[in-house]
Amino acid sequence: MLDTGNFILVSQNYINLWETFSQPTDMMLPMQQLDQGTKVNARYPEMNYSTGKFHLKVGDDGNLAFYPTSDPWLASDTYWVSNTKDSGFRLIFNQSGQVYLTARNGTLLKLVTLDTFPTNEFYQRAILEYDGVFKQYVHPKGENSSSALVLGWSMVSSLIPPNICESIRQTTGSGACGFNSYCALGDNQRPRCHCPPGYTPLDSTNEMNGCREDFVPQSCDGSRPETDHCYFWRQRKLLQKEIPLSNGRMDPSEDGKALIKVRINNSTSKSTGDGNKNSTQIIIGSVLLSSSIFMNLLLLLITYLIYRSFQSRDSKLSRPVQINQATSMQTFTYQELQEATDELKGELGRGAFGTVYKGVLGSEDTNFVE
Incomplete structure (x- = not known):
């Protein structure tokens, strides 16, 4: 175990056989380098280190990209990209605390984090958080440190991306949060996931996992489900989305309004079937009533014609010829x-x-x- 935090397996000839720096999980440490094809995986929830849905990777195309899907990823899936196509080669976390992307010849192409902190005074780490945000933290090495930072881990760099709720705009997918939920920035600029009215979290231990309907879905005849909808009013256009809801986000700057269809009461499929039965009875009653009215009118017409016929005959008999x-x-x-x-x-x-x-x-x- 080196002072840098890199754990290495070596042969008897001191040849590196395996090291943690070349097999990263969700973070980078000073002196660590990631070459093309190396990927960092965010954890699943905050306290579970299983692989989550967010990743960063130095792609073979030369771009450092953040994306919320599994491999193979598409360019349209990325929510942050370095724009260094055909030139990016290696991501480096140097001793000064900066994370940057270089070309194959070592030329600096893109600064990912800007702040610098000497490694002799601070422990440092950069992490791809479970919510998809890349951040840098520092921790003073002792109480006599010249830093004005309080003891403990402190975030020192800007979030990447600054607003992940707005950055993820996939055509399909769950967005920054899970299906049937929406993303909003908290006071610490970290994304928070919320359930709309009528929905509850799918997993109480992980708010990023989406929400489920807290009511019985609609149905046409008790056995065939009817599609639920969500309507969005944006730029004088009414858009319709089907369940499950995806890419939900809240932003005061957005000129739009969402209308979500929610059942008023938590009735069951059986009661829905009874309602359909009642509707059928109403239709049958209406048809019978209409038929009765038609027959009555027809009888009145026949009676009138017979009366006119007798009246005409009597008139002829009483008139002299x-x-x-x-x-x-x-x-x-x-x-x-x-x-x-x-x-x-x-x-x-x-x-x-x-x-x-x-x-x-x-x-x-x-x-x-x-």
């Missing part, structure tokens, strides 16, 4: 027949159709006897 000169046929009223037969006094005989009387009718041309 003039003689048809072509057929010599004429109809008479009962009063006219009484006058013609002298009050029905001239009976001629009786038959199957009634009694026959003799009478005389007056006419302009001649007299007709019947």
Whole structure:
């Protein structure tokens, strides 16, 4: 174990067989160097040293990149990049406390941290935190240190990136926080993950792990789930996102508003099915009512037509008809027949159709006897 903190396995000939500096976990120490292809992995949560979702790597393309996905990573996934394509080769943490990227010939290309602290007065470390932020810490080596810093580890460099909530803008993915949650900077400029109303943390020991719905999801018939949505109003446009929600973040400078669909009460799928049953009954009742109204109107129309038909026939029977000169046929009223037969006094005989009387009718041309 060297004073630098590098643990080395050597052969009998003092040849380095393996060392921790070439197999980093989540941090770098002074005098440590990372060549192309070497990766640093953030821990999973704060107190769990399993590999998390954030990484930094000196890529084969020459860029030092921070990204929140596993290999192989895409350029679109990076949330901080050194912009040293085709030239970056080695990341160095020197004795003065600076972290920088150099070319293959040793030329300095990019300063990652700016502050300097002598190693004879301070312990130093640079770490990729579990929340994806790269920071540098120092610790005074003794009480007689000339530093004005209080005893203990203190953060001395700017965060990289300064606002990870806004830096991660993947097309798909969970963002700085997990799915169904949103990221907001805390008082210490560290990202904090929150659940929106109606949601609870998926893992109480790790706020970065996302949130879950604290209510029964919607369904159409109790068995087939209906897609939940989240609506975003930005720049006079309404955008729609489906569950699970991704890339959530809060920023006062953003000109936008999010509307998240949440069930009012925690009803079950069974009650949802009953509601659908009631809806079906309402539809059936409406159809029957409409059919009843139609039948009533139809009956009223038929009754009216029958009434008009009888009225028309009665009108024809009561109206006297003039003689048809072509057929010599004429109809008479009962009063006219009484006058013609002298009050029905001239009976001629009786038959199957009634009694026959003799009478005389007056006419302009001649007299007709019947």
